[in-house]
Amino acid sequence: VTATTDYVFLLSEYEVFGSISYANANEKSKQAQYAYYSAGNSKVKYNHSATSTAVAWWLRSPRASSSSYFVFVLSVGTVSNSYASSSRGVAPGFCV
Numbered sequence: 001v002t003a004t005t006d007y008v009f010l011l012s013e014y015e016v017f018g019s020i021s022y023a024n025a026n027e028k029s030k031q032a033q034y035a036y037y038s039a040g041n042s043k044v045k046y047n048h049s050a051t052s053t054a055v056a057w058w059l060r061s062p063r064a065s066s067s068s069y070f071v072f073v074l075s076v077g078t079v080s081n082s083y084a085s086s087s088r089g090v091a092p093g094f095c096v
Contacts (some may be wrong), residue, residue, distance in 0.1 A: 008094045010059055010060035010093070012060050012061045013027065013079060014061075015033055016037050016059060016073065016079075021071075022063045022064065023062065023063065023071050024062070044076065045089060056074050056075050056080075057072060058071075058072045059073065068083055
């Protein structure tokens with residue numbers, strides 16, 4: 001795990017869920033869950049051109065046991081993982 005300063009970024013599994021299901025367990029020692037998600041707000045994101053359609057979205061966390069998989073959020077707001085070549089949406093974080 002390497003510290004960086006990014007101004008627009010994808011969130012990690014731990015920053016969204018506050019736990020690790022698929023990512024490297026060391027993520028939690030260097031990160032914190034964002035208050036927005038720890039407050040119980042929804043993890044469901046919607047299609048920009050069909051705003052009533054929930055979509056799956058990528059996280060930046062690679063799956064710890066496979067270098068070709070990354071972690072993502074299912075359209076129902078739960079965590080999963082899939083091949084990095086799979087098509088998913090993105091919901092970037094940013095610094096204000």
